[in-house]
Amino acid sequence: MATTVDKIKEIESEMARTQKNKATSFHLGQLKAKLAKLKRELLTPSSSGGGGGAGFDVARTGVASVGFIGFPSVGKSTLMSRLTGQHSEAAAYEFTTLTTVPGQVVYNGAKIQMLDLPGIIQGAKDGKGRGRQVIAVAKTCHLIFIVLDVNKALTDKRVIETELEGFGIRINKEPPNIKITKKDKGGISITSTANLTHIDHDEIKAVMNEYRIASADIAIRCDATVDDLIDVIEAKNRSYIPVIYALNKIDAISIEELDILYRIPHACPISSEHGWNVDELMEQMWDKLNLRRVYTKPKGKLPDYSEPVVLRATACTVEDFCNAIHKTIVEQFRTAIVYGKSVKHQPQKVGLSHELADEDISESLASFPRIHKLRIYWSILTHEPVTIIKR
Numbered sequence: 001m002a003t004t005v006d007k008i009k010e011i012e013s014e015m016a017r018t019q020k021n022k023a024t025s026f027h028l029g030q031l032k033a034k035l036a037k038l039k040r041e042l043l044t045p046s047s048s049g050g051g052g053g054a055g056f057d058v059a060r061t062g063v064a065s066v067g068f069i070g071f072p073s074v075g076k077s078t079l080m081s082r083l084t085g086q087h088s089e090a091a092a093y094e095f096t097t098l099t100t101v102p103g104q105v106v107y108n109g110a111k112i113q114m115l116d117l118p119g120i121i122q123g124a125k126d127g128k129g130r131g132r133q134v135i136a137v138a139k140t141c142h143l144i145f146i147v148l149d150v151n152k153a154l155t156d157k158r159v160i161e162t163e164l165e166g167f168g169i170r171i172n173k174e175p176p177n178i179k180i181t182k183k184d185k186g187g188i189s190i191t192s193t194a195n196l197t198h199i200d201h202d203e204i205k206a207v208m209n210e211y212r213i214a215s216a217d218i219a220i221r222c223d224a225t226v227d228d229l230i231d232v233i234e235a236k237n238r239s240y241i242p243v244i245y246a247l248n249k250i251d252a253i254s255i256e257e258l259d260i261l262y263r264i265p266h267a268c269p270i271s272s273e274h275g276w277n278v279d280e281l282m283e284q285m286w287d288k289l290n291l292r293r294v295y296t297k298p299k300g301k302l303p304d305y306s307e308p309v310v311l312r313a314t315a316c317t318v319e320d321f322c323n324a325i326h327k328t329i330v331e332q333f334r335t336a337i338v339y340g341k342s343v344k345h346q347p348q349k350v351g352l353s354h355e356l357a358d359e360d361i362s363e364s365l366a367s368f369p370r371i372h373k374l375r376i377y378w379s380i381l382t383h384e385p386v387t388i389i390k391r
């Protein structure tokens with residue numbers, strides 16, 4: 001019996017043989033959708049084993065986590081030790097790191113978890129080495145550092161990207177602006193506000209047909225490709241994760257070569273061993289994580305700038321803020337008093353659904369003496385700033 005990998009290879013070669021034109025677009029759409037389904041099958045833990053993060057996942061701490069992905073011996077563990085002070089074994093031989101090694105960085109008052117991972121090799125997503133478990137951990141991170149050795153070919157960058165993409169990770173990309181509303185009857189109706197230069201309606205219908213979706217309204221608001229459409233249908237299996245390319249070992253190259261590296265988008269040239277330019281890497285990390293610091297302010301006093309409540313942009317309402325401090329606050333909540341970029345008037349009363357901005361100041365706690373006490377109690381208990389974990 002043909003294995004899933006065999007079937008994938010067969011479809012890929014058929015696609016390579018088929019020229020794209022009006023007559024073949026339906027067939028090609030069908031093949032693309034078949035391919036996406038087979039790839040998902042390959043990554044489901046129940047099939048042929050190895051999917052999921054089993055054995056490699058670690059307890060998550062902090063407001064966000066950053067996973068290190070790269071070929072063996074590019075310097076991931078050296079970078080880990082440099083950034084976090086958490087020792088992770090580094091050596092000149094490949095596969096020194098055999099499991100996930102967690103560490104922590106505190107940056108702008110936010111605790112960020114760093115996950116040093118074993119090296120991966122080409123074919124990892126198809127089950128080579130422990131690559132699948134490694135990439136499965138990366139898929140749950142809020143940011144990925146793709147670590148590359150600048151002494152090696154830059155084509156390595158593309159190989160790693162392909163491995164991550166094959167696992168349903170979309171790097172430095174927003175979800176495609178396509179909305180599919182399934183219906184009981186009426187067939188497939190397609191509306192598009194953008195001019196579609198990559199797909200025609202036949203291809204869209206072939207994909208929908210392959211996914212057994214007979215009736216749906218499809219609203220396309222970007223110049224979408226077939227892959228974009230499939231990504232929206234397969235949304236449950238896709239993760240859109242920002243990536244920074246940490247171009248390591250720049251101590252071994254010339255200034256002229258370094259100049260070229262600086263032109264690569266989303267990249268940061270560094271030397272883990274010497275600690276060169278790791279400050280810039282941390283700045284880029286902060287920008288990509290898109291975190292928001294909210295300071296608390298007791299009534300009549302200055303804000304407490306030492307312990308921000310750190311929220312992610314995807315969960316940064318007043319409700320999220322309250323929950324980050326204690327679950328019981330929301331029950332007693334009436335209004336929050338907020339100073340900062342998120343409000344027009346300084347200060348302004350806002351409700352639970354109000355979205356907070358970076359460096360806002362909230363006086364909400366001060367209006368509830370009981371809660372303020374709770375906060376103090378909380379700090380004494382833990383001795384650390386309150387952060388929120390919510391995907």
Ligand SMILES: Nc1nc2c(ncn2[C@@H]2O[C@H](COP(=O)(O)OP(=O)(O)OP(=O)(O)O)[C@@H](O)[C@H]2O)c(=O)[nH]1
Pocket residue numbers: 070071072073074075076077078079089090091092093094095096097098117118119120248249250251252270271272273274
């Ligand atoms: N010249 C130079 N060598 C480095 C740098 N960073 C790491 N190395 C060396 O590269 C080798 C591999 O480093 P590791 O940190 O073990 O690499 P890794 O990516 O964690 O490797 P695996 O865990 O085996 O996948 C070691 O000999 C390091 O000393 C750097 O910035 N410059």
Ligand SMILES: [K+]
Pocket residue numbers: 072073074090091092093094095096097
């Ligand atoms: K190594």
Ligand SMILES: [Mg+2]
Pocket residue numbers: 076077078089090096097116117118119
């Ligand atoms: Mg290592």
